[in-house]
Amino acid sequence: MTTTDATTATDSNDVSRATPVLQARGLVKTFGRVVGLDGVDLELFPGEVLAIIGDNGAGKSTLIKCLTGAEIPDEGEILVDGKPVHFKRPQDARAAGIETVYQTLAVAPSLDIASNLFLGREVRRKGFLGSVLRITDRAGMRERARRELRELGISTLQDVTVPVENLSGGQRQAVAVARAAAFGSKVVVLDEPTAALGVRESGQVLELVRTLRDKGVPVIIISHNMPHVFEIADRIHVQRLGRCAATITPKSHSMTDAVAIMTGAAEA
Amino acid sequence: MSTSTVPAPAHHDPAAEFLDRRSPLERARGVLHRYPALSPAIVLVLSVVVFGFLNDRFWAPGNLSLITQQVAVVGTLAVAQTLVILTAGIDLSVGSLMVLASMVMAQAASTMGLPPYLALGLGLLVGLVAGGLNGALVTRFKLPPFIATLGTLNIFLAITLLYSRGATVRGADMPALMTWTGTTFPVGGVRVSTGVLLMLGAYLLVALTLSRTAWGKHVYAVGDDKDAARLSGISVNRVLLSVYLSAGAILALAAWIQIGRANAASPNVGVDMNLDSITAVVIGGTSLFGGRGTVWGTLLGALIVGVFRNGLSLAGLDVLYQTLAVGVLVIVAVSLDQWIRKVRK
Numbered sequence: 001m002t003t004t005d006a007t008t009a010t011d012s013n014d015v016s017r018a019t020p021v022l023q024a025r026g027l028v029k030t031f032g033r034v035v036g037l038d039g040v041d042l043e044l045f046p047g048e049v050l051a052i053i054g055d056n057g058a059g060k061s062t063l064i065k066c067l068t069g070a071e072i073p074d075e076g077e078i079l080v081d082g083k084p085v086h087f088k089r090p091q092d093a094r095a096a097g098i099e100t101v102y103q104t105l106a107v108a109p110s111l112d113i114a115s116n117l118f119l120g121r122e123v124r125r126k127g128f129l130g131s132v133l134r135i136t137d138r139a140g141m142r143e144r145a146r147r148e149l150r151e152l153g154i155s156t157l158q159d160v161t162v163p164v165e166n167l168s169g170g171q172r173q174a175v176a177v178a179r180a181a182a183f184g185s186k187v188v189v190l191d192e193p194t195a196a197l198g199v200r201e202s203g204q205v206l207e208l209v210r211t212l213r214d215k216g217v218p219v220i221i222i223s224h225n226m227p228h229v230f231e232i233a234d235r236i237h238v239q240r241l242g243r244c245a246a247t248i249t250p251k252s253h254s255m256t257d258a259v260a261i262m263t264g265a266a267e268a
Numbered sequence: 269m270s271t272s273t274v275p276a277p278a279h280h281d282p283a284a285e286f287l288d289r290r291s292p293l294e295r296a297r298g299v300l301h302r303y304p305a306l307s308p309a310i311v312l313v314l315s316v317v318v319f320g321f322l323n324d325r326f327w328a329p330g331n332l333s334l335i336t337q338q339v340a341v342v343g344t345l346a347v348a349q350t351l352v353i354l355t356a357g358i359d360l361s362v363g364s365l366m367v368l369a370s371m372v373m374a375q376a377a378s379t380m381g382l383p384p385y386l387a388l389g390l391g392l393l394v395g396l397v398a399g400g401l402n403g404a405l406v407t408r409f410k411l412p413p414f415i416a417t418l419g420t421l422n423i424f425l426a427i428t429l430l431y432s433r434g435a436t437v438r439g440a441d442m443p444a445l446m447t448w449t450g451t452t453f454p455v456g457g458v459r460v461s462t463g464v465l466l467m468l469g470a471y472l473l474v475a476l477t478l479s480r481t482a483w484g485k486h487v488y489a490v491g492d493d494k495d496a497a498r499l500s501g502i503s504v505n506r507v508l509l510s511v512y513l514s515a516g517a518i519l520a521l522a523a524w525i526q527i528g529r530a531n532a533a534s535p536n537v538g539v540d541m542n543l544d545s546i547t548a549v550v551i552g553g554t555s556l557f558g559g560r561g562t563v564w565g566t567l568l569g570a571l572i573v574g575v576f577r578n579g580l581s582l583a584g585l586d587v588l589y590q591t592l593a594v595g596v597l598v599i600v601a602v603s604l605d606q607w608i609r610k611v612r613k
Contacts, residue, residue, distance in 0.1 A: 136482055136485075
């Protein structure tokens with residue numbers, strides 16, 4: 001495989017940086033006659049927050065779905081740590097360390113916070129109880145859930161035995177983000193994390209994204225909210241008509257510039 | 269920027285604000301929401317007290333024994349039904365599947381002359397195959413559980429009648445093990461049947477599996493929100509299939525209990541128990557929308573139905589009034605569930 005090829009990066013700042021944690025090259029995805037992605041390149045480097053913006057139908061969601069295994073691209077390749085991967089299901093991406101927080105949050109409302117954090121990867125008790133009777137280590141999982149929430153600075157979730165349905169929107173978002181961020185994930189992808197939240201709760205979620213980045217976990221964030229994007233992102237991938245129109249930074253461009261690129265009123 | 273001290277005064281925290289403003293009624297609703305088995309427990313205690321006052325004979329050991337034995341079969345069906353309903357499904361075929369399994373067991377042990385262990389094993393196999401068929405229809409053919417099991421209800425019934433030619437197998441024609449579930453022994457003056465113990469064993473096993481294993485959490489998660497479960501890496505179809513298979517196995521147990529209780533295997537008795545099992549589940553506080561409820565609630569629901577039927581007949585009311593009362597109970601239980609679920613805002 002030609003992983004050592006000079007990266008055809010759109011951003012010249014990146015030449016000196018390390019191997020991308022997650023990289024996409026020439027992704028194409030069509031739905032019948034509709035072209036969702038038309039040869040998209042994307043790079044995510046260690047310890048950065050990459051925002052993906054774009055108008056409706058620009059291919060943001062399709063791009064994210066390809067990166068997280070929810071869709072299989074027709075062409076192009078995806079590399080994790082420089083190695084090609086082929087995701088067929090969301091579980092494959094998850095196994096490769098790419099965790100996604102979907103807009104719909106994907107939590108089980110009637111289960112408690114700890115159960116939700118460990119949903120689909122429950123920890124069993126040691127010895128006979130766990131291996132033969134398959135009993136889960138409830139106390140251990142609750143303890144670990146508390147620790148993970150504390151490390152992420154989520155202080156509003158004290159009691160991990162509370163059902164998620166009793167939480168506010170922001171708290172549910174925090175649970176979903178915590179689930180994605182915990183357990184040593186390599187990349188966290190957030191799809192419109194602040195869309196349904198109020199000002200204060202949005203602030204908390206952005207704070208959470210910062211905490212993640214400071215822990216060294218790179219984050220991809222898809223958002224319509226320009227102020228949020230410019231507040232949090234290190235780099236911004238502007239998606240337009242199924243392609244990457246430009247990769248800019250909040251320092252190099254203003255919000256107006258970004259919108260202009262997004263709508264095609266200006267070149268990068 | 270300080271990260272951990274974000275939620276400042278209480279009136280800014282939505283959760284705390286919510287707590288502060290709740291009226292006693294809303295607080296009660298919150299408690300009922302957190303403990304779904306609480307409302308059926310209250311109803312059971314109240315009904316036992318009321319029926320005890322209405323008629324002295326209610327507390328007679330013989331009567332209590334009768335109630336438990338009447339509950340044993342429907343109670344076991346209701347365990348299977350709870351599993352299915354927790355996944356937001358419904359199993360209309362539980363009654364006819366149980367009858368099918370009981371006829372296969374009884375004929376194997378009598379006319380075919382198989383050893384009773386083998387006959388019971390054959391009944392279990394029938395339960396698993398039939399449960400697997402229900403599961404396959406729901407997962408592979410994507411049929412709504414209501415339709416899938418409405419179809420298999422009739423299929424199992426027809427197979428039973430064809431297979432048995434409509435004939436009842438008497439208990440006396442079977443080895444003792446087949447009717448062992450009907451034997452009773454005294455517990456503090458009340459005679460308890462083996463079948464009741466087996467039913468309680470099924471409840472205990474399923475309750476522990478639901479609360480203590482990953483599979484149990486997955487059953488709840490699938491019932492709560494299928495898409496969320498899938499995105500969390502749960503194989504939804506595998507969970508659903510395993511639920512219908514488990515239900516089939518439990519129904520085979522119910523078939524054995526039924527043979528002991530009736531001291532016979534009849535193709536005509538028990539097909540309509542599917543509705544009684546749903547009644548028990550619903551009264552027990554398990555939501556038909558899935559993801560919420562416990563088997564202990566179902567046990568309480570089955571006991572409530574048993575106590576109502578027994579108490580009303582002791583009070584000298586016609587059997588039709590019992591049916592009327594059970595109907596009212598179902599509607600009240602579901603209305604209560606709807607009201608409790610509004611906590612989700």
